[in-house]
Amino acid sequence: MKKLMNGADTILSESLAGFTQAHADIVTLDGSGKFVRRRELRPGKVALVSGGGSGHEPLHAGFVGIGMLDAACPGQVFTSPTPDQMVEAAQAVDTGAGVLFIVKNYEGDVMNFDMAAEMMADMTGAQVQQLITNDDIAVEDSLFTTGRRGVAGTLVVEKIVGAAAEQGMDLAGLKALGERVNRACRSFGVALSSCTVPAAGKPTFDIGEGEMEFGVGIHGEPGRRRAPLATADAIAAEMCEGIVKDLGQVAGRNALLFVNGFGGTPLMELYLMHHSARRLFEGHGVQIARSLTGSYVTALDMAGCSITLALLDDDLLALWDAPVRTAALRWGV
Amino acid sequence: MKKLMNGADTILSESLAGFTQAHADIVTLDGSGKFVRRRELRPGKVALVSGGGSGHEPLHAGFVGIGMLDAACPGQVFTSPTPDQMVEAAQAVDTGAGVLFIVKNYEGDVMNFDMAAEMMADMTGAQVQQLITNDDIAVEDSLFTTGRRGVAGTLVVEKIVGAAAEQGMDLAGLKALGERVNRACRSFGVALSSCTVPAAGKPTFDIGEGEMEFGVGIHGEPGRRRAPLATADAIAAEMCEGIVKDLGQVAGRNALLFVNGFGGTPLMELYLMHHSARRLFEGHGVQIARSLTGSYVTALDMAGCSITLALLDDDLLALWDAPVRTAALRWGV
Amino acid sequence: MTRLSSDDFRALVTAMASAVADNAERLTELDRAIGDGDHGANMQRGFDAVAADLDTLAAKPLPEALKAAGMKLVMTVGGASGPLVGTFFMTLGKELPEEFDRAGFTEAFSKAVAAVAARGKSHQGQKTLLDVLFPMQAALEDGKSVGEIATIAGQAAEATIPILATRGRASFLGERSIGHMDPGAASVALLASVAASMLEQQP
């Protein structure tokens, strides 16, 4: 394992410290390191709290700020945070209009946020709602299983719900809006390499020179299948066709095309994938109205990318365009 | 080699096409693919043109837009562009106030920009000035050699000169300003892995599990020395001490701390390096007034990072803070 | 009637923590195959935290100590196993009287297993730690000895290997989850064997 670090046990706290120093104009770190919060709260605004395992940077702390999240709870690498983190974060940023937890659909995250919500209700009677993201079509969906993972689409949900919260939407409205955005998002991921969890010290999976993992998530978990490495166009075709099929009716719709790097893949390749995916989606009559390209929802140093298509109507496009000022996404302010 | 691509001969053009599609609100690509230019020019403003080998994305095309560059000429991977590219780019974006070429100090870049400047003078009599960046202290400087490389500090020069150009500064003033910023910048890089040039198909250098290249540039060229992989703190200490020593008097000065990833290193590690470097510089009495952390001046998929310290007085800080709207840097607009 | 002394509780927690530490790498290895490679580290972080708090915990009556240990696990393990293993001990503490007979323990154990299933929205046969907890519960109800129960737990963990996962991270793998032991099941079997060897030594 080769990482710029001092030790597996301190990598997270030192990195968080650096993050909050570098973005001290936007965020602060809670004294015990349990959560990152927006420096200045907006009274009367519903508080948005997210979190999850670390290793997906800039998700979620990089999205704390004006027009997006109020707090983010970082767990250990790839391990969901614990309920005390969410409870303390929620208490710190709730200004009376209630709290929305935005949770990626992993049982660890769901159960820990569930416990936090129960504790909040017991302790303070605070209004807490939960919003689950599950945009990863690589996983078969079913009522009787864990269901789909929440992956890069989570960024889209956090951006749009964040904008609406900033504009004064109430808790119930935000939860409904978030569910609508989540339903409009589909993602699919492919990995060319494994990642290496600092504490483990070696790659999570072994993969040969001519191979790729197709349908991976963001934790270095093996994908749906191992396949021979193909051309970018062939890879994009299979990803995009899957997304289109799952979305159903797409022709004539406006969409955001989000090509997300997993951490070890440079922009040159991501823009090439954008080019390839755009042509495929346009072939289905989709209008690519907005684009986002970069490593935003990562899996440590994993090479590869995910493609997310989010069908956005004019209201949602306007919320996407609304000002945002966070460490990792910033425009209009 | 594992890359998301269709072939080594098309990776560049397809990636550029994707880049300009994704950022069509900011840039356009010249019909023959020779340069990326700002979509809307500002008449009377000095035109800033940069360029260099590809593989350093988002540098330079990602910095084309309001408050930064007017055009960027992408060469083949790690190969400087050719004079016709600079000439055509300069002609396309010159609105009469002259053209400043911003060139990283590599002989390929310098000679090709030199030829372009000579051609411009011969053909059109246009006012062309050149600004050379050479912030990399890993290379010993001397009048009789190539001298130091231009690396991550180039971003700082382009941002600050871009802001001044937007505010109406003239060509001579911009060149002098750029030289002042360049002199205020020092960088040092370390690589944990090589990069792989698409056309070569294999890593540029071999490196063992417990080794690092100390004092690397941004082309996968070997560094000043091979050393055993050390802790982040030890690496940062050697980098930062070198920078401080080279800068001379730093105590009490305001500075921008820029931790730049080389393409294969995730944000978690870069923020950790920020944390480490900040403490070291603060120990020398430097006031870290601004921060930038991310993969902005890259070497394809190389793992590692550079640290840049730029001593900025109040004027330069104000120019750093001025609005910028490019694919890769955006604030205030 | 049994009454677990404060010393017994200390010894039990210490033994569990050191067994988890000794097996952390193996548990992580199992999780690397069909999960995200952190289960051993998660469990170790939790049991280390409980062990570090032992003086405070052991000063409490057993039910309170179990509840506090469970809460400590919830606050330190994280991931999926944190709420589940934590809920198990919290519920066991809540349901167990200070003095209990086998029937009382069995009842508390059953309630703890039910609480885990409720927390996980899961049931037997999904390739999770419940596939060890339910067989343990049945063995308790059948009057099996402590040693037998530990053996059954170990066999139940082995029996997760051919199961297709429908809960937990392994469910994301579909068919590829078949052929690997569930890490959470392995952890529970490990804790059962530690408890068994402690209790067997009891007079």
Added chain:
Amino acid sequence: MTRLSSDDFRALVTAMASAVADNAERLTELDRAIGDGDHGANMQRGFDAVAADLDTLAAKPLPEALKAAGMKLVMTVGGASGPLVGTFFMTLGKELPEEFDRAGFTEAFSKAVAAVAARGKSHQGQKTLLDVLFPMQAALEDGKSVGEIATIAGQAAEATIPILATRGRASFLGERSIGHMDPGAASVALLASVAASMLEQQP
């Protein structure tokens, strides 16, 4: 008096382009050791472009054809070698009369070498392609045969191995540049040997 026919020019360019293509990997390998691993690809891109333009080029008088070939190299090679190799051919074309004797060729060659040195702000002994061009110029001036000149070029390329680079990318490596042949020097020696075997076959 020599006069290189249009067919000779064609044959020469074709032979150079195919030699560069055949050696591209070796040249890149040299550049990987002390540069950035693109020299072979750069040269090949340039000579392929010149070869593709051969009909247009060969229709011109030799000086014009050389100038155009040089300009083509400048516009396609890029990197450090593009302006240098391009300048060499552009200047050679500019200085060479349509008919020339050995003295005339030697003079034009010397001017082309001087132009390269001026473009590169460099001189002999810095571990660059000039370390082959200058010895070739001296051999020309000394009246050496075509074959001898090619041999000298090859030896001069070998002789770059122990030099500490002070120009070009290899200069960034300091001491580590010692012990490797300069890729640009190898390219020039290659072109010299192609030219020699062509010209030796001439009647």
